[in-house]
Amino acid sequence: MSLTELACKRVQELTPYQSARRIGGKGRIYLNANENPLSINYELDSGCYNRYPDCQPEEVLSAYAAYAGLEPQQIMVSRGSDEAIGLLVRTFCEPGKEQILICPPTYGMYSIAAETNGIGVVKVPPREDFQPDTAAIKAAMEQNRVKVIFFCSPNNPTGTIIDEKILREMLEYTKDRALVVVDEAYIEFNSDRTVVGMLKEYSNLVITRTLSKAFGLAGLRCGFTLAAPEIISLLLKVIDPYPICAPVAQVATAALQPKNLEIVFERVEMLNRIRDTFADRVAKLSFVKKVYPSSGNYSLIEFTDGEKLFDFMKQNGIILRDFNDKPRLKNCVRITVGTQEEMNQVLEAMEKFEK
Ligand SMILES: *Cc1c(COP(=O)(O)O)cnc(C)c1O
Numbered sequence: 001m002s003l004t005e006l007a008c009k010r011v012q013e014l015t016p017y018q019s020a021r022r023i024g025g026k027g028r029i030y031l032n033a034n035e036n037p038l039s040i041n042y043e044l045d046s047g048c049y050n051r052y053p054d055c056q057p058e059e060v061l062s063a064y065a066a067y068a069g070l071e072p073q074q075i076m077v078s079r080g081s082d083e084a085i086g087l088l089v090r091t092f093c094e095p096g097k098e099q100i101l102i103c104p105p106t107y108g109m110y111s112i113a114a115e116t117n118g119i120g121v122v123k124v125p126p127r128e129d130f131q132p133d134t135a136a137i138k139a140a141m142e143q144n145r146v147k148v149i150f151f152c153s154p155n156n157p158t159g160t161i162i163d164e165k166i167l168r169e170m171l172e173y174t175k176d177r178a179l180v181v182v183d184e185a186y187i188e189f190n191s192d193r194t195v196v197g198m199l200k201e202y203s204n205l206v207i208t209r210t211l212s213k214a215f216g217l218a219g220l221r222c223g224f225t226l227a228a229p230e231i232i233s234l235l236l237k238v239i240d241p242y243p244i245c246a247p248v249a250q251v252a253t254a255a256l257q258p259k260n261l262e263i264v265f266e267r268v269e270m271l272n273r274i275r276d277t278f279a280d281r282v283a284k285l286s287f288v289k290k291v292y293p294s295s296g297n298y299s300l301i302e303f304t305d306g307e308k309l310f311d312f313m314k315q316n317g318i319i320l321r322d323f324n325d326k327p328r329l330k331n332c333v334r335i336t337v338g339t340q341e342e343m344n345q346v347l348e349a350m351e352k353f354e355k
Contacts, residue, residue: 010118017112020321028317029345031336034156034186034298036216038267038339040260042251052242057249063256064224068196068209073229076236077252079243081185081210081223085150086113087235088206088225092147092179093119101146103132105157105326107183110150122146125327130160134169141178149174152183154190157323157334159294161193171202179231181206186296188214188268193295196226203228213297214268215255222252271297275337281347285354289331297337306331309353316349 004012016022020033061072068075078084089100089110095118102110103126111121124140127133132151140146149170153162162182171180184207187194199205207226212218222244225235244252254260279299283291287309292300300323303309310322310333321336323329335346 010115014112014115017108020319025314025319026317027314027319029338029342030319031338031342031346032319032321032334033218034213034296034334034336035218036213036267036271036297037337037342039216040255040263042254044247044250046247048246051246053244053246053249055239055241055243056236057244057253059253060222060244060249060256063253067256067261068224068226070196070199070226071229073232074199074226076225076227076232076239077244078223078225078239080212080221081183081208081225082109082113083239083243084208084223084225084235085109085181085183086117087238088148088179088181088208089113089119090117091234091238093117094147095119098145098147101137101140101144101149101178103137103151105155105323105329106150106152107156107185120144130155130158131163132166132170134166134173137170138173141174146178148179148181150181150183152185153193153195154186154295156185156296157298157300157321157326157329157332159292159296159298159300161190161295162195164195167195167198171198171205175202175204179204179206181208183208185210186213186298188264189272189297190295191265199226199228203230206231211252211255215264216267217251217255220248220251222248271337274340274343275299278335278337278343278347282350285350287354298334299337300329300332300334302329302332304331306333309333309350312353313346313349316352318346318349 060077061075064075065072099120099122100114101122103124114121122140122144124136151162174180182195210223279291287304290302306324313320321334323332
């Protein structure tokens with residue numbers, strides 16, 4: 001028996017999440033992972049590393065609670081929001097029997113988290129405008145045992161913000177039978193549209209957040225789950241004992257202080273402006289068919305030949321994210337919003353492609 005055959009059958013059959021880092025590619029400009037182009041420096045106190053950290057460092061919870069306008073008991077901190085997605089799936093779905101529901105094209109980790117745990121994935125295509133199709137979701141829920149629905153708002157990669165009425169309809173429909181998770185990884189780029197205010201109305205609503213995007217701390221690995229205290233307690237039964245390293249807790253706490261939040265939101269405004277001017281300019285190119293309106297720090301663009309554009313840019317040292325093989329996204333490429341200088345270079349390269 002080979003070592004591969006020794007592994008669980010479902011693991012043998014898995015394809016790991018194709019993260020930007022795993023796909024790789026060498027270039028000068030990386031606009032493939034929705035990272036923030038700017039970093040902020042934080043100081044560390046390394047005199048405490050002989051001790052284990054708290055599972056849920058209090059200072060991090062209270063800093064995030066203050067930022068989100070919630071109580072610390074409504075918050076869980078985890079190793080990125082990816083860990084939270086995995087915990088939600090494992091805490092609420094029975095392997096082999098129950099499923100999650102997603103509306104692709106959307107973030108890839110929901111189905112990976114389910115599949116690695118032997119949990120099924122029900123896929124319900126969204127409407128033409130990329131909003132969830134409530135009738136189709138209800139029909140699918142009648143046929144399956146769905147315990148967790150994942151909506152991503154702003155959606156990665158389309159940039160769509162979920163319609164509040166649709167979300168309410170789904171929350172009411174799923175009351176007492178399933179959780180509705182709204183992944184707000186990019187919500188700082190359109191803060192007004194957070195659904196955090198709905199937590200007090202719907203106990204089955206869960207929101208995931210991260211410091212990886214607007215806060216520019218993807219390398220830190222720090223994410224948050226916002227939900228009813230009862231849900232948080234359940235997740236904390238499943239989480240590892242020490243998910244948050246001491247230096248991570250220090251940096252996260254500093255990043256959430258009001259003075260730093262000001263810097264973060266100034267940069268958010270700057271990136272939004274860069275995105276909007278970039279979108280206007282790119283829309284004028286002859287080989288651009290559609291620029292999706294985006295509420296995130298990225299722009300999804302449909303080209304006449306997306307693969308060719310992607311390869312051309314790569315040859316020019318600019319690494320983007322190709323979505324050509326994803327449902328409804330033929331010829332689409334996602335471009336992270338970088339600095340103004342980087343976006344100028346993207347446009348320059350594209351003008352060369354046009355010739
Ligand atoms: C980037 C991203 C995440 C990952 O967040 P981490 O906190 O870095 O794990 C989660 N959801 C979506 C939609 C993302 O695009």
